Amino acid sequence: MTNDLMCALGLINTHITESGGALMNEQAADAFSALQARASAAGFQLSVASSFRSYERQLAIFNGKWRGERPVLDDFDRALIRQDYSEEQWLHRILRFSALPGTSRHHWGTDIDIFDPTHIPVGESLQLIPSEYRNGGIFEDLTQWLDERIAADDCEGFFRPYDRDRGGVSEEPWHLSYEPVASALRPLVTAGNLRDLWLREPGLRPDGYESILPLLNELMDRYVV
Numbered sequence: 001m002t003n004d005l006m007c008a009l010g011l012i013n014t015h016i017t018e019s020g021g022a023l024m025n026e027q028a029a030d031a032f033s034a035l036q037a038r039a040s041a042a043g044f045q046l047s048v049a050s051s052f053r054s055y056e057r058q059l060a061i062f063n064g065k066w067r068g069e070r071p072v073l074d075d076f077d078r079a080l081i082r083q084d085y086s087e088e089q090w091l092h093r094i095l096r097f098s099a100l101p102g103t104s105r106h107h108w109g110t111d112i113d114i115f116d117p118t119h120i121p122v123g124e125s126l127q128l129i130p131s132e133y134r135n136g137g138i139f140e141d142l143t144q145w146l147d148e149r150i151a152a153d154d155c156e157g158f159f160r161p162y163d164r165d166r167g168g169v170s171e172e173p174w175h176l177s178y179e180p181v182a183s184a185l186r187p188l189v190t191a192g193n194l195r196d197l198w199l200r201e202p203g204l205r206p207d208g209y210e211s212i213l214p215l216l217n218e219l220m221d222r223y224v225v
């Protein structure tokens with residue numbers, strides 16, 4: 001397995017540096033610093049809520065949800081009950097908000113979840129839900145500022161891969177991706193590469209492996225952007 005492939009699947013962190021509290025690819029971190037400076041001039045404290053996440057971490061999140069130990073929510077933020085769903089239905093419910101390990105864009109160090117801490121009312125905390133970022137939400141102005149930059153292709157290389165609901169992953173207006181590096185890694189995230197990994201390293205197989213394997217091509221098409 002090449003270094004690039006291990007990086008694409010989140011198996012190594014040698015491509016990651018620490019920058020202002022965030023774990024990012026160095027080139028992406030530099031571009032983000034430039035974007036932060038421009039955001040600051042426009043009155044926003046552009047901050048990172050989540051950056052690099054390893055395969056192992058994503059595996060723990062996914063397995064926790066598969067087992068019903070972590071909450072799995074519907075589109076209205078209501079917790080779902082594992083027993084009400086078949087394995088296949090449950091899988092789709094999880095993938096709407098959480099990636100299959102190996103397919104998270106957060107593996108690359110190019111993708112971050114952003115917010116502005118100065119816009120959070122005292123006593124409240126960040127929830128990372130669309131209503132915070134859209135009409136009337138606490139980050140509406142920041143979203144609009146980013147929308148304008150992205151539309152003008154003037155966002156230091158960042159774009160929103162989950163700008164709208166395409167029937168797979170839910171809309172994630174907080175998620176930014178550094179395109180120049182991300183677009184080089186994305187082609188390595190394939191069903192074939194995941195199958196090879198799980199064949200060679202049974203310890204890295206996600207829970208529900210037997211249910212996932214026959215659906216893998218379809219899941220990748222639907223949920224990997």
Ligand SMILES: [Zn+2]
Nearest residue numbers: 112113172175
């Ligand atoms: Zn994200």
